[in-house]
Amino acid sequence: MLDQEIIAQQRQELRRGSTSLACLALLAAAPDYGYSLLARLAGLGLEIEANSLYPLLRRLEKQGLLTFEWDTSEARPRKVYTTSADGTALVAVLREDWDRITTALHQIGQHS
Amino acid sequence: MSLTDRYVAATLSRTPVKQRDEVEADLRAAIADAIDARLDAGALPDAPDRASALETAVLNEMGDPDRLAADYADRPLMLIGPRLFLQWRRLTILLLWIVLPIIAVLIPFGMWLGDESLGAIIGSTVGGTLTVGVHLVFWVTLVFAILERAGTPADELSEPWTVERLKESPDVRVSGVETAVALATLAIGAALIVWQQLWPWATTADGEVLPVLNPDLWTFVLPALLAVMAVEAVVVVARQVRGRWTMGDWWLTLALDVAALILVAVPVLQHDLLNRALFEEIGWPDAATTVTLEQVEWVVLIVVAVVSVADAWGTWTRARRGSRT
Numbered sequence: 325m326l327d328q329e330i331i332a333q334q335r336q337e338l339r340r341g342s343t344s345l346a347c348l349a350l351l352a353a354a355p356d357y358g359y360s361l362l363a364r365l366a367g368l369g370l371e372i373e374a375n376s377l378y379p380l381l382r383r384l385e386k387q388g389l390l391t392f393e394w395d396t397s398e399a400r401p402r403k404v405y406t407t408s409a410d411g412t413a414l415v416a417v418l419r420e421d422w423d424r425i426t427t428a429l430h431q432i433g434q435h436s
Numbered sequence: 437m438s439l440t441d442r443y444v445a446a447t448l449s450r451t452p453v454k455q456r457d458e459v460e461a462d463l464r465a466a467i468a469d470a471i472d473a474r475l476d477a478g479a480l481p482d483a484p485d486r487a488s489a490l491e492t493a494v495l496n497e498m499g500d501p502d503r504l505a506a507d508y509a510d511r512p513l514m515l516i517g518p519r520l521f522l523q524w525r526r527l528t529i530l531l532l533w534i535v536l537p538i539i540a541v542l543i544p545f546g547m548w549l550g551d552e553s554l555g556a557i558i559g560s561t562v563g564g565t566l567t568v569g570v571h572l573v574f575w576v577t578l579v580f581a582i583l584e585r586a587g588t589p590a591d592e593l594s595e596p597w598t599v600e601r602l603k604e605s606p607d608v609r610v611s612g613v614e615t616a617v618a619l620a621t622l623a624i625g626a627a628l629i630v631w632q633q634l635w636p637w638a639t640t641a642d643g644e645v646l647p648v649l650n651p652d653l654w655t656f657v658l659p660a661l662l663a664v665m666a667v668e669a670v671v672v673v674a675r676q677v678r679g680r681w682t683m684g685d686w687w688l689t690l691a692l693d694v695a696a697l698i699l700v701a702v703p704v705l706q707h708d709l710l711n712r713a714l715f716e717e718i719g720w721p722d723a724a725t726t727v728t729l730e731q732v733e734w735v736v737l738i739v740v741a742v743v744s745v746a747d748a749w750g751t752w753t754r755a756r757r758g759s760r761t
Binding site: 357358359360363373374375376378379382383386394400401402403 | 459461462463464465466468469470473497498499503504507508510
């Protein structure tokens, strides 16, 4: 009987690192603010807690992978993030790795 | 003050001042957006005070403000991480092994000189050793916690690990450092014995030299002690050349340790290890102290005994492991 805790733990390991890539790729496609990005990620099946996403965005911004502007057009000011040129380049690099891993895992699946 | 205000204040109190304005705006927008999203989705329609119930739910989901602040500031949520943990553990254990035995000997000895009762000596020794141990662990941990936060990489604290650190079998190989330390100790000891005679501390009014050790001991004890040290040095060098410890080593070391101990013990028991003429000349021990020359001689004997026992014990454990392989 497969332990639910082990599943959750392994799944978390598998997803760790994919969140940054997903954020960078989504924000490269369309600039967005935190809560809306959270909804977009959830829509893709990549659930992430709000209390992880906001600090993550801030870290990516500090690393120069994202840039932001304050959007003051609405009642409350929001940080609207966009993927920088560096961020876009990183997405390309990571996407290759991602594809390689996917291909490799699929091959293993076919052989067994 | 609303719940959100309190939550934001709690988070900001743990946020570096420079980042506060930015984090506050970010956090308020995040909370308000989350509440609005739930209002739009029609969550908790029957709650009596819906807005406040939703606020509570959102804040509960955001979790511990201290954790959030640490995430924002990219602060580690651990005292010492896996990067430095092994160095921390090695250093702590090493220091405890070096310092605690010394403390556990010095405290009772000092109190014995002060004529304290046995109960007080035992109590202070246990208490004092524990206190020193706790301090030691605390200060080492504090330094490593600071290094962890400064982002010091592990290879700045020690060389990276390579297979050369693998021992064929624990402690069987003779370490060059150990040999060097042993030779240096012997050389310093021998030099002190000779030096105190040739360049005496004091001379009498009519120019007679006054060495620290009783000059009569040059008839046998001191030359014999120098000879024992010379043989010990040869044994140490031979062991380094051979590269491993043997049972023969242990017997020779034991014999030399016993010989050295006897050579020191005999004059101590006869109260003529130290040169009484010198101490009369310099007027110590004077009335201000309760220490006697006999006690100082006992200290010397105890130090020699501790060193001899440690040496014999160390050689025995290594020779035993070495002869097993």
